[in-house]
Amino acid sequence: MLVDSHCHLDFPDFAEDLDGIVSRARAAGIGRMVTISTRVRKLTQLLAIAERFDDVYCSVGTHPHNADEEDGIAPDELIALTQHPKVVALGEAGLDYFYDNGSPEAQARGFRAHIAAARATGLPLVIHTREADEDCGRILEEEAARGSFRAVLHCYTGGRELALKAVSLGLYIGFTGILTFKKSEALRALAAELPPDRILVETDSPYLAPGKFRGKRNEPAYVVEVAKVLAEARGVSLEEISRQTTENFFRLFSKVPA
Ligand SMILES: [Zn+2]
Numbered sequence: 001m002l003v004d005s006h007c008h009l010d011f012p013d014f015a016e017d018l019d020g021i022v023s024r025a026r027a028a029g030i031g032r033m034v035t036i037s038t039r040v041r042k043l044t045q046l047l048a049i050a051e052r053f054d055d056v057y058c059s060v061g062t063h064p065h066n067a068d069e070e071d072g073i074a075p076d077e078l079i080a081l082t083q084h085p086k087v088v089a090l091g092e093a094g095l096d097y098f099y100d101n102g103s104p105e106a107q108a109r110g111f112r113a114h115i116a117a118a119r120a121t122g123l124p125l126v127i128h129t130r131e132a133d134e135d136c137g138r139i140l141e142e143e144a145a146r147g148s149f150r151a152v153l154h155c156y157t158g159g160r161e162l163a164l165k166a167v168s169l170g171l172y173i174g175f176t177g178i179l180t181f182k183k184s185e186a187l188r189a190l191a192a193e194l195p196p197d198r199i200l201v202e203t204d205s206p207y208l209a210p211g212k213f214r215g216k217r218n219e220p221a222y223v224v225e226v227a228k229v230l231a232e233a234r235g236v237s238l239e240e241i242s243r244q245t246t247e248n249f250f251r252l253f254s255k256v257p258a
Pocket residue numbers: 092127128129154155
């Protein structure tokens with residue numbers, strides 16, 4: 001069994017074909033999917049999808065791109081929304097300095113509010129970080145000093161230093177189809193180096209179709225391609241990577257029934 005720990009089933013790209021997407025994922029051996037929230041204010045729509053499929057769960061959070069729009073959402077509100085049985089994580093929240101969406105200040109405020117909610121609930125936080133290694137590392141260290149929390153740096157594309165810092169703070173690292181791209185040698189080297197109990201696979205679909213599907217719409221079934229490349233990079237079998245990443249998923253996303 002494999003798990004897609006990060007997809008976006010509520011995006012318009014999937015609207016026409018959601019039953020097909022989920023049944024293809026099941027046929028490919030994907031046992032669970034977590035559809036990740038990008039706007040707290042759209043949780044109702046996301047929950048409708050999670051409630052429709054037994055093996056689909058969701059998170060609640062504000063993507064850094066939407067940080068200005070949802071500035072000021074307090075940890076208490078996030079905590080209340082996690083009471084729903086299908087909400088199994090916070091996020092995605094964090095810092096994205098690659099795109100000019102969301103002021104850095106609002107992104108940081110949102111990031112810290114989501115960390116507070118993760119700490120209070122014990123649920124994992126899905127962290128989005130892009131071109132923001134230094135500030136992300138600093139916030140993680142400051143917040144970890146206030147009290148531990150659980151999290152994954154999803155769709156990891158940052159440097160080695162931030163990844164190792166995150167691992168030392170007890171966090172996980174998630175890999176997408178970017179791992180399969182030819183130019184991603186440094187990322188594969190990092191993926192090979194991380195402890196086996198801290199790695200996850202995900203698609204971030206509909207974006208980032210891996211390997212042979214590059215340029216097409218991505219979907220949860222293709223997480224197999226990410227797992228294959230991760231296995232190759234680490235010099236283990238696909239079966240071993242499937243077993244390990246699935247075990248890691250259930251340890252981190254502990255609200256999802258095994
Ligand atoms: Zn993201």
